[in-house]
Amino acid sequence: MTAYIIRRLLLAIFCLFMITLIIFFAMRLLPGDPIIIYIGQSTQLSTLSEEGVQKLREEFGLDKPILAQYLKWVSGVVRFDFGRSIFYHMPVSTLLRERYPVTLNLGLEAFIISTVLGIGAGALAAVKRGKLADRIVTPLSYVGITIPVFWLGVMMIYVLGLQFRWLPIIGYTSPFDDFWMSTKQAIMPVICLSVGALAGIARQARSSMLEVVRQDYIRTAWSKGLSERVVIIKHALKNSLIPVVTVLGLQLGFIFGGSVIVETVFSVPGIGSLMVTSIFAQDYSVVQSCTLVFAVVVVVANLIVDITYGWLDPRIQYA
Amino acid sequence: MAADVTTNASFSESPAKVSEWRRFVRVFFQRRIVIFGFVVLIILVLTAIFANQLAPYDPYKQNLKIILQPPSGQHLLGTDPIGRDTLSRLIFGTRTALLVGFVSVSIASVLGVTLGILAGYFRGITNVLIMRFTDILMPFPMIVLALLLAAVLGGGIQNVIIALGIATIPGYIRIMCGMTLSIKENDYILAARSMGASHVRMMWRHILPNAIAPIIVVVTLQLGFLILAEAGLSFLGVGIRPPGAAWGAMVNEGYRYLVRQPILSVAPGAAIMLVVFAFNIVGDALRDALDPRLRGTL
Numbered sequence: 001m002t003a004y005i006i007r008r009l010l011l012a013i014f015c016l017f018m019i020t021l022i023i024f025f026a027m028r029l030l031p032g033d034p035i036i037i038y039i040g041q042s043t044q045l046s047t048l049s050e051e052g053v054q055k056l057r058e059e060f061g062l063d064k065p066i067l068a069q070y071l072k073w074v075s076g077v078v079r080f081d082f083g084r085s086i087f088y089h090m091p092v093s094t095l096l097r098e099r100y101p102v103t104l105n106l107g108l109e110a111f112i113i114s115t116v117l118g119i120g121a122g123a124l125a126a127v128k129r130g131k132l133a134d135r136i137v138t139p140l141s142y143v144g145i146t147i148p149v150f151w152l153g154v155m156m157i158y159v160l161g162l163q164f165r166w167l168p169i170i171g172y173t174s175p176f177d178d179f180w181m182s183t184k185q186a187i188m189p190v191i192c193l194s195v196g197a198l199a200g201i202a203r204q205a206r207s208s209m210l211e212v213v214r215q216d217y218i219r220t221a222w223s224k225g226l227s228e229r230v231v232i233i234k235h236a237l238k239n240s241l242i243p244v245v246t247v248l249g250l251q252l253g254f255i256f257g258g259s260v261i262v263e264t265v266f267s268v269p270g271i272g273s274l275m276v277t278s279i280f281a282q283d284y285s286v287v288q289s290c291t292l293v294f295a296v297v298v299v300v301a302n303l304i305v306d307i308t309y310g311w312l313d314p315r316i317q318y319a
Numbered sequence: 320m321a322a323d324v325t326t327n328a329s330f331s332e333s334p335a336k337v338s339e340w341r342r343f344v345r346v347f348f349q350r351r352i353v354i355f356g357f358v359v360l361i362i363l364v365l366t367a368i369f370a371n372q373l374a375p376y377d378p379y380k381q382n383l384k385i386i387l388q389p390p391s392g393q394h395l396l397g398t399d400p401i402g403r404d405t406l407s408r409l410i411f412g413t414r415t416a417l418l419v420g421f422v423s424v425s426i427a428s429v430l431g432v433t434l435g436i437l438a439g440y441f442r443g444i445t446n447v448l449i450m451r452f453t454d455i456l457m458p459f460p461m462i463v464l465a466l467l468l469a470a471v472l473g474g475g476i477q478n479v480i481i482a483l484g485i486a487t488i489p490g491y492i493r494i495m496c497g498m499t500l501s502i503k504e505n506d507y508i509l510a511a512r513s514m515g516a517s518h519v520r521m522m523w524r525h526i527l528p529n530a531i532a533p534i535i536v537v538v539t540l541q542l543g544f545l546i547l548a549e550a551g552l553s554f555l556g557v558g559i560r561p562p563g564a565a566w567g568a569m570v571n572e573g574y575r576y577l578v579r580q581p582i583l584s585v586a587p588g589a590a591i592m593l594v595v596f597a598f599n600i601v602g603d604a605l606r607d608a609l610d611p612r613l614r615g616t617l
Contacts, residue, residue, distance in 0.1 A: 142596060146592050151570050256460055275463070279557060280556070294463045
């Protein structure tokens with residue numbers, strides 16, 4: 001098992017290395033000279049001379065060869081130094097430190113909700129196949145995977161926020177500052193973030209559970225006279241979880257990816273909305289750092305999934 | 320449902336011979352909702368083709384005298400903040416959505432399937448290179464990768480198609496590589512090889528036809544997903560550029576006038592949902608109908 005974990009860990013590190021390459025060189029293809037944009041954004045610099053521009057270019061390290069720029073960036077990244085934001089005029093690491101707890105908080109809430117509810121609803125629909133519960137869960141899961149999250153957000157803002165005035169329509173408050181306000185503000189974004197993953201997990205859980213309840217050992221469990229609770233929960237549910245765990249990693253990536261849209265809709269100051277505004281501001285270092293953060297989350301999530309998988313299913317060989 | 324049929328069939332010694340096509344149609348339309356999804360898709364494709372004839376007004380023509388009009392006999396869905404007819408824009412949006420969906424799915428599936436077959440067929444260094452490429456693209460959440468690419472390329476319909484195409488390639492490679500590996504184990508592959516079939520012939524005539532059914536299913540399901548992703552990009556403003564008619568961008572434009580004229584956001588969102596729903600329903604029905612375990616059964 002240890003060797004298996006180490007192998008997965010090395011693979012993850014290799015992945016992260018390649019990701020830094022892709023992100024860095026993709027960003028260098030962006031149209032527009034960052035220095036010219038920087039000058040355009042600040043009023044006292046707009047009358048800068050040619051030498052002044054050159055000096056700024058040197059200050060940001062943009063005059064060096066591209067490989068040197070990459071190495072400088074990566075060696076910074078491993079020390080949590082992501083460079084400076086041209087738009088926000090502060091270190092990117094400061095920006096990220098402010099923003100990532102927000103995305104992480106909403107994302108993890110959405111992940112927990114969609115996992116628990118998704119597995120529960122899916123298993124229930126499978127056990128009560130064709131009955132009322134199934135007839136509610138299955139169509140709803142279709143709605144969940146087809147609804148555009150930004151539209152769901154806009155509709156909720158319209159109905160819950162503007163018509164009934166039940167919930168605040170934008171913003172974010174840390175639960176440590178004002179728990180009640182934070183919860184109220186989080187309800188709509190968390191629903192938007194979780195709806196797709198919830199539906200996906202429910203569908204996977206349902207079909208996997210349907211597969212398991214047909215197995216011989218379930219029939220054996222029934223014929224031994226075990227109670228329904230024991231058969232369903234101990235024998236069926238636990239075994240049906242294995243394929244569900246594989247989609248959890250994907251769904252986590254899906255949730256965090258969704259934060260790009262959801263945070264923009266609800267003006268939540270997280271990594272997702274930061275990435276979108278930075279794209280429009282052509283703020284290189286921030287966009288590449290945000291992308292990196294998203295990729296790291298997914299790589300780590302998949303690493304955890306791989307390890308959980310090995311632990312859940314003893315048949316898997318670690319070779 | 321599918322599983323029950325298999326179990327029953329395995330009891331009879333020789334399953335009754337039925338027309339493959341009739342069985343396909345029967346399983347495909349088994350659920351009534353599929354008929355709905357299928358009809359919706361046909362209507363949408365026709366709408367996209369005949370958008371010029373169907374749209375009551377020019378979707379790009381601004382008329383500042385009739386801004387933000389409520390739905391009426393003249394403008395069935397009202398007008399937007401610069402006086403364009405919402406229904407006409409919705410109709411032309413169908414064209415954008417389907418165009419982006421079909422073209423990007425074609426790019427992704429052709430490239431992905433080709434790379435996947437090569438990786439599975441040749442193993443060795445080819446496999447390592449191709450699979451590492453997918454490993455690198457996989458960790459990016461799809462929407463983040465598409466956003467990054469669209470930003471790099473600079474938006475516009477062509478670049479959105481490229482961005483979505485690239486972002487969805489890895490899935491096809493994974494599936495196709497796995498299927499190629501398992502198909503290669505069959506005796507008929509060994510037979511073809513021993514008769515001297517070339518590598519290209521092996522891949523094109525023997526492996527691809529045996530893997531095409533699952534790929535068709537993935538393509539159909541992906542179409543809905545791509546349309547959703549395009550709408551998301553357009554909503555964020557990095558997708559289809561104004562004045563192009565895109566549903567996602569229309570939801571965003573209507574967002575600011577939500578209280579005054581909710582229909583501006585409601586209508587395009589409902590359209591997106593309808594399309595994606597239809598593709599998902601049809602995709603699932605295709606999966607059941609193409610399931611090889613059901614072949615030759617009633």
